[in-house]
Amino acid sequence: MSLRVRVRGLVCLACVLVAACSSPVKPRPAPLSAALDANRRAEALLRAGDLEGAARGYREALRAAQALEDADAIAANAVNLSIVYQRLGKLEDARASLAPVLEQPNLSFPHDRLAQASLRRAIVDLDQHRLASAAEWAGRAESHCDGSCGVSAAIHNVRGQIALEGGDAGAASASARRALEASRASGDRAEAANALRLLGVSTLRAGDPAAALAHVDQALAIDRELAAPRKIWLDLVWLGRISALRGERESALAYYERALTVSEAENDARGAAEVHGLMRGLAASATSR
């Protein structure tokens, strides 16, 4: 038996062994496949800026997941749908879309998903200035999180925003610091930037604009690395406001103009309108002096 024949025999044997190790392919059930397809499609639409299309996709994915009683898929799509609705400004729809998770006692959802959904509910309530309800849902998210989970930094940040809205700059600052620690521990840079921004705003409220400027500047640096235009806009607006409060009118105007450019590039009419309002306010204050 020649060497060539032996080698061929070994290769054939290896192939047979590999084939024997394979398990039968389990085809995905059709509805779950449909849910996955809709989920991916909605994500692509969201990236393309088509919020209505994304909402349609996530609704379809949620329906398909509910048809299979797939708790994880239901929770994932409900959370996604609430995010898209909130970006559309449909806050009631955002709240209602979380009901399949938060008001469904017959299905067992993973704790992480429950924490995400509860946190989303708190964020929606915060957006509507329902501070008590937001605090309650943030507490529930924390209880589901049980000390540490993927959204613990976000929970601290939301608590900080609630405190800030309630006028408690000290509590807001403390929450922001906790969020910063948690985000650094988990490597969540987006929440780290959020925590720094929150820290800056609460520091400003406490009367230290120089420190506030430094914090928000760090947040801006992270957000630029993460390429998050909405956050960059937010950081620039806050930097402008802090500069204006420090009496640095030229600097404030420069920040506002940068924020305006970002919002116009993102086709964010609402953001552009807010910046225009701030610029008018700045001009009016200069005239009154």
Place this chain on the structure above:
Amino acid sequence: MHEPHVPPRRFAGIRRKISLFMLTAVLGVAGAVALVAYKQGAFVRHTSIYFYAADVFGINKGMSVRLFGLPVGSVRDLAIADRGVKVELSIMTEYVSRVPKSSTARLAREGYIGAGNIQIVPDGDPAASKDPVREGDVIGFVPNRGVAEIVEDIKVQLTPMVNEMRRMFAEMNAPGSDLRKSLQGASVVFQQLPETNREMREVLRDADRAVKSADVAMASAARVSGQLERELPAVTTKLGTALDSLADAATEIRTAARKNGDALHETLRDGQEVVGAAKSSWLIRDYIDAPAMRTLPVDSFESSRAGAELQPVKAPR
């Protein structure tokens, strides 16, 4: 000695004859009077209704009263009363049911110079009373507009027109007006017309020459066309053969492509199955993520337009 008067024989029975003649005459006159009275409506029952007018210029006794243009009675009496002049209308009773209480009377004329008459106009308002008039009822009277009022009305309507015409004439008479300019322009154009006419004739002559040249060219083209007509069948036959060959080639290509496509499809399907089997083997499956739902990152500042909303921030002291 007088002899007793003996009436002549020819007058025998004259008294009776005269009496018969007189009776016939009286009956004839009475019949004529009755006929005239009948014709005048003396034997028709009438109902009197009234209206009051400030004045009765143009209204006379015996004037015809009309309803929808039909004569239905006449003016019987005119008398001065506290409310002006009380006019009595005698309406034939058979028409009274057609005259509701809400009717009005007005003086009308048949045409502009015809005889005057009184028209009874039933009220068109459906809510008005539909009960017919009765003996002694008073209806309303709509006086006609006087000549002075009509003239005033016409004057009011004509005044703006006259003013506008005056303004137009004033503008037309102005030295720099558009009309004058237009007329001057038209005059210049008319002066230039002979020249234009001459040029137009030249153009027509040139066009005539061009058409003659085109005729020559068309004749040449006709000769070429005839030649083509003779040679075209042969060329067409050759072209048809070439096209048939091309069609055969296309059919063969399509058949081959279909075969290849089917084979490619089968190969792809086999490939998918091979890849699926490979993905499920223990060597590879640990390195491939199972397909799962993707969740968007839950961002704590999702609401934070709120963070930048224009909440008042006090300047630090």
